[in-house]
Every structure is written in structure tokens, then in C-alpha cells.
Amino acid sequence: MSRMRDVxxxxxxxxxxxxxxxxxxxxxxxxxxxTGKIVVALHRSAGVRSLTPELAKGLEFDLVVLVDPEEFGNGIEGAVDRSVAMIRATRRLVILTCS
Known part of the structure; x- marks a missing residue:
């Protein structure tokens, strides 16, 4: 904690x-x-929350950013998790993938 105060x-x-x-x-x-780019980026991202598909069930969000949906797994379980994540967005869905 003292390190954060130092920063x-x-x-x-x-x-x-x-x-x-x-x-x-x-x-x-x-x-x-x-010049402090990382410090600024870390402070800006402090409000970003990460939820697993299990934690997101039943919730809705204005914006959902889905990162690497392929990593959710294969088969029906992976498909269900991707679907749950995608239908949480009420206004905007952004999908980011690594190529």
C-alpha cells in the first residue's frame, strides 16, 4: 500500500x-x-471491472468489452459462456481478439 502512496x-x-x-x-x-503514461493508464483503468460469464448472468451493461472470446473454451460450454457474455450488452458490444 505504501508503494501506491509513493506513486x-x-x-x-x-x-x-x-x-x-x-x-x-x-x-x-x-x-x-x-513521462507517467503507465501511471495515468492504471488510474484510468481503475474503474474497469472484469466478470466471468458466471458472475455476469442476470446482469445488463451499457457497454461490454469481450476479450478473446475463443479463450472461453470449446464445445457447448464455451458457446454458452460466449453467448452469456455477448447478450449482457444493452447498447454496445466490443469484441477484441488477438491475431
Whole structure:
């Protein structure tokens, strides 16, 4: 926990602006080595939650980002898990795959 406090103490004013900026659309954090891109990205992603298909059953979300659906497994169980994950989105579904 003290390490996080150490990191928080290093956040500069311009980084804080990016951390607190609105979350509509994509955000590109650009900068040279040692400029705090990772610190900003970690703070921005703090609100992101990951749920397994089992935990998502019965819930609905405005946005669902499905990462590597092939990794859910094969056969009927994998198909059911992919389906459960995909139908949770009420407004937008984004599927990211590794190629």
C-alpha cells in the first residue's frame, strides 16, 4: 500500500487532468519515456471491472468489452459462456481478439 502512496505523490498537474478527464470515446496517452503514461493508464483503468460469464448472468451493461472470446473454451460450454457474455450488452458490444 505504501508503494501506491509513493506513486500517487508523483502525479503531476497535467497527468491529473488526463486521469480526471471524461471517459467518452477513446483516449490516447502519449509521451516519451518516464513521462507517467503507465501511471495515468492504471488510474484510468481503475474503474474497469472484469466478470466471468458466471458472475455476469442476470446482469445488463451499457457497454461490454469481450476479450478473446475463443479463450472461453470449446464445445457447448464455451458457446454458452460466449453467448452469456455477448447478450449482457444493452447498447454496445466490443469484441477484441488477438491475431
Amino acid at each position: 500517487l505523490g508523483t502525479i503531476q498537474a497535467d497527468q491529473d487532468v488526463v486521469i480526471r478527464a471524461g471517459s467518452r470515446g477513446a483516449l490516447v496517452v502519449d509521451g516519451g519515456p518516464g
